[in-house]
Amino acid sequence: xxxxxxxxxxxxxxxxxxxxxxxxxxxxxxxxxxxxxxxxxxxxxxxxxxxxxxxxxxxxxxxxxxxxxxxxxxxxxxxxxxxxxxxxxxxxxxxxxxxxxxxxxxxxxxxxxxxxxxxxxxxxxxxxxxxxxxxxxxxxxxxxxxxxxxxxxxxxxxxxxxxxxxxxxxxxxxxxxxxxxxxxxxxxxxxxxxxxxxxxxxxxxxxxxxxxxxxxxxxxxxxxxxxxxxxxxxxxxxxxxxxxxxxxxxxxxxxxxxxxxxxxxxxxxxxxxxxxxxx
Amino acid sequence: xxxxxxxxxxxxxxxxxxxxxxxxxxxxxxxxxxxxxxxxxxxxxxxxxxxxxxxxxxxxxxxxxxxxxxxxxxxxxxxxxxxxxxxxxxxxxxxxxxxxxxxxxxxxxxxxxxxxxxxxxxxxxxxxxxxxxxxxxxxxxxxxxxxxxxxxxxxxxxxxxxxxxxxxxxxxxxxxxxxxxxxxxxxxxxxxxxxxxxxxxxxxxxxxxxxxxxxxxxxxxxxxxxxxxxxxxxxxxxxxxxxxxxxxxxxxxxxxxxxxxxxxxxxxxxxxxxxxxxxxxxxxxxxxxxxxxxxxxxxxxxxxxxxxxxxxxxxxxxxxxxxxxxxxxxxxxxxxxxxxxxxxxxxxxxxxxxxxxxxxxxxxxxxxxxxxxxxxxxxxxxxxxxxxxxxxxxxxxxxxxxxxxxxxxxxxxxxxxxxxxxxxxxxxxxxxxxxxxxxxxxxxxxxxxxxxxxxxxxxxxxxxxxxxxxxxxxxxxxxxxxxxxxxxxxxxxxxxxxxxxxxxxxxxxxxxxxxxx
Numbered sequence: 203x204x205x206x207x208x209x210x211x212x213x214x215x216x217x218x219x220x221x222x223x224x225x226x227x228x229x230x231x232x233x234x235x236x237x238x239x240x241x242x243x244x245x246x247x248x249x250x251x252x253x254x255x256x257x258x259x260x261x262x263x264x265x266x267x268x269x270x271x272x273x274x275x276x277x278x279x280x281x282x283x284x285x286x287x288x289x290x291x292x293x294x295x296x297x298x299x300x301x302x303x304x305x306x307x308x309x310x311x312x313x314x315x316x317x318x319x320x321x322x323x324x325x326x327x328x329x330x331x332x333x334x335x336x337x338x339x340x341x342x343x344x345x346x347x348x349x350x351x352x353x354x355x356x357x358x359x360x361x362x363x364x365x366x367x368x369x370x371x372x373x374x375x376x377x378x379x380x381x382x383x384x385x386x387x388x389x390x391x392x393x394x395x396x397x398x399x400x401x402x403x404x405x406x407x408x409x410x411x412x413x414x415x416x417x418x419x420x421x422x423x424x425x426x427x428x429x430x431x432x433x434x435x436x437x438x439x440x441x442x443x444x445x446x447x448x449x450x451x452x453x454x455x456x457x458x459x460x461x462x463x464x465x466x467x468x469x470x471x472x473x474x475x476x477x478x479x480x481x
Numbered sequence: 482x483x484x485x486x487x488x489x490x491x492x493x494x495x496x497x498x499x500x501x502x503x504x505x506x507x508x509x510x511x512x513x514x515x516x517x518x519x520x521x522x523x524x525x526x527x528x529x530x531x532x533x534x535x536x537x538x539x540x541x542x543x544x545x546x547x548x549x550x551x552x553x554x555x556x557x558x559x560x561x562x563x564x565x566x567x568x569x570x571x572x573x574x575x576x577x578x579x580x581x582x583x584x585x586x587x588x589x590x591x592x593x594x595x596x597x598x599x600x601x602x603x604x605x606x607x608x609x610x611x612x613x614x615x616x617x618x619x620x621x622x623x624x625x626x627x628x629x630x631x632x633x634x635x636x637x638x639x640x641x642x643x644x645x646x647x648x649x650x651x652x653x654x655x656x657x658x659x660x661x662x663x664x665x666x667x668x669x670x671x672x673x674x675x676x677x678x679x680x681x682x683x684x685x686x687x688x689x690x691x692x693x694x695x696x697x698x699x700x701x702x703x704x705x706x707x708x709x710x711x712x713x714x715x716x717x718x719x720x721x722x723x724x725x726x727x728x729x730x731x732x733x734x735x736x737x738x739x740x741x742x743x744x745x746x747x748x749x750x751x752x753x754x755x756x757x758x759x760x761x762x763x764x765x766x767x768x769x770x771x772x773x774x775x776x777x778x779x780x781x782x783x784x785x786x787x788x789x790x791x792x793x794x795x796x797x798x799x800x801x802x803x804x805x806x807x808x809x810x811x812x813x814x815x816x817x818x819x820x821x822x823x824x825x826x827x828x829x830x831x832x833x834x835x836x837x838x839x840x841x842x843x844x845x846x847x848x849x850x851x852x853x854x855x856x857x858x859x860x861x862x863x864x865x866x867x868x869x870x871x872x873x874x875x876x877x878x879x880x881x882x883x884x885x886x887x888x889x890x891x892x893x894x895x896x897x898x899x900x901x902x903x904x905x906x907x908x909x910x911x912x913x914x915x916x917x918x919x920x921x922x923x924x925x926x927x928x929x930x931x932x933x934x935x936x937x938x939x940x941x942x943x944x945x946x947x948x949x950x951x952x953x954x955x956x957x958x959x960x961x962x963x964x965x966x967x968x969x970x971x972x973x974x975x976x977x978x979x980x981x982x983x984x985x986x987x988x989x990x991x992x993x994x995x996x997x998x
């Protein structure tokens with residue numbers, strides 16, 4: 203029973219896979235099949251026709267994912283650790299400030315103006331990393347997690363043994379909070395990996411596009427031509443990707459993250475349930 | 482006493498946070514970003530000091546853009562002592578980006594405008610600088626080069642806000658169909674409702690694996706309305722189900738709920754029952770062109786303007802040389818054709834521009850100086866393109882060439898005097914020539930609707946349309962008449978009458994101010 207259910211889950215993925223190995227014309231004429239009726243590699247050829255662009259986008263995404271996740275984890279665990287310390291007097295005030303942002307946001311335009319005009323972050327790698335570093339939800343999750351995973355007495359005893367706060371953070375908290383860190387880390391990594399919106403707003407230089415945006419943009423160009431060209435008389439001179447190319451791109455993009463999933467999944471389940479109980 | 486202590490503590494907290502934020506901002510200020518070119522160039526002949534113009538265009542940048550940019554900058558530095566940074570928004574969420582660019586106040590010197598980027602409403606909101614006084618000062622050549630009636634046509638509230646393109650083209654649509662199949666099965670040419678139906682029946686009977694009509698979901702009624710009515714509307718359909726006859730523009734009638742509407746819907750129902758288009762048409766995501774190009778569909782009713790049809794022909798020639806495509810322009814049925822309105826392609830100077838005069842001077846060069854124009858429209862001669870017998874010839878092919886024809890999407894600064902056409906474009910020009918014979922000015926695009934008075938009703942009506950009209954449009958409702966009545970009832974509840982009367986009022990005001998009878 204379970205086996206059948208699991209197999210059903212694979213079917214959509216198989217469709218994409220077989221679509222990526224079919225010739226475009228066969229997809230348009232006959233639709234998708236579980237196994238390619240007309241085997242061809244043209245989709246992949248198209249994706250890697252300009253391998254530099256795909257690879258560059260890959261590089262940007264990998265870079266932002268690694269740096270953003272590492273930095274973000276560092277900041278979030280620090281914040282979580284501090285906020286759950288009972289002997290930190292202003293923790294409620296700080297928590298309130300963080301929590302407040304989840305209720306009242308400035309909206310898109312002020313956010314854009316802030317990053318573009320005041321911080322001058324357009325076309326920098328910073329802009330791809332910076333906005334996603336601290337998410338209120340993840341901080342609260344981390345706080346609760348550390349509270350449940352690290353007993354106060356332990357911190358107390360470490361203090362008596364002469365450890366300062368940083369020492370406690372590095373040697374005690376980080377070690378005990380591993381499941382939580384894995385969970386939050388996965389959230390962060392997924393967030394950075396799947397991010398296209400920041401590129402879309404702040405990046406004008408095609409060499410700095412994130413992978414998802416590069417892909418999304420290629421697809422959108424087609425839709426645009428189809429819908430807008432009617433009233434505009436625009437015909438774009440570039441080659442437009444086809445159905446099979448789209449599928450090939452999807453495979454190329456999701457591949458790496460799929461392999462990452464099984465390794466962190468066990469932490470993921472555990473971490474989520476712990477974070478769910480409000481302590 | 483304790484109370485006060487607490488407040489002081491809280492206040493100091495807030496202060497500390499603010500300071501911290503300030504420090505963060507300061508740190509970030511130095512890192513990267515768009516440095517405005519403030520290097521002191523040799524300020525020759527009082528051109529002022531060197532500045533970098535921020536130029537914004539929609540779409541994706543061609544691969545060779547950096548090469549073109551440096552070439553243009555060489556010229557521009559010598560002529561005007563300016564540098565230009567060409568920025569592209571990409572097609573993803575371009576409308577949102579456009580809004581942000583104009584509302585955030587970041588320095589932009591030139592930006593693309595069109596009717597479909599809502600030029601008029603942005604101009605009304607004061608997003609652009611009025612150019613009336615700048616033009617004679619900064620760009621006298623450009624001022625003289627664009628005809629006066631075009632300047633007048635782009636005016637909003639009696640002020641010029643954009644530089645229109647002077648190249649006249651047509652984006653009127655037509656029926657694209659498979660001519661080879663028509664000959665093979667001896668079918669009539671689809672040039673009226675009856676012949677179209679006969680043609681489709683023939684296809685259905687002889688080619689069971691094909692979809693006779695391919696159209697994207699929302700377009701299904703457009704095709705038929707273009708045939709059955711002499712609509713003025715350049716977009717094929719007025720909003721809110723209104724009808725305006727070209728010859729009597731001040732007389733607005735409601736198409737929705739009319740006898741004509743019912744008849745059209747019945748026709749579509751009949752076509753649906755005959756299997757001319759798939760049952761799931763509302764969810765079809767395929768582009769109609771690709772269906773036609775790959776031989777899945779025989780007819781495309783909407784969106785086939787001369788340019789697009791030509792692209793289809795070229796594509797089919799390369800993949801299936803034995804096929805033939807035929808084309809029936811709707812203007813032939815209507816008896817007249819309207820070229821695009823001058824605001825269809827233009828460039829404006831946003832309010833946030835720091836150097837409006839020099840931006841305009843640069844734009845003048847772009848339009849009226851052949852060196853600039855060719856560089857930005859066709860690339861570097863010899864590297865990206867060649868001129869053969871007066872035609873444009875691409876060097877290499879679309880995959881190896883880093884700058885295809887009009888790769889910078891330079892529709893707005895096309896200059897008919899310098900324009901080079903691809904050999905394949907002759908067919909489009911031939912269609913244009915035919916359409917020129919029945920040319921009538923576009924009276925519709927100059928009108929800018931302001932929906933603030935009925936914003937809520939508009940949103941409600943859109944929902945009603947989706948729920949009740951779309952299924953009718955594609956013939957999914959068994960009892961057409963009852964379905965139409967239900968839709969009209971719901972639309973009235975949503976405030977259709979208020980919308981229509983308000984729209985009518987605005988339209989009449991526009992006719993008065995534009996002097997159209």
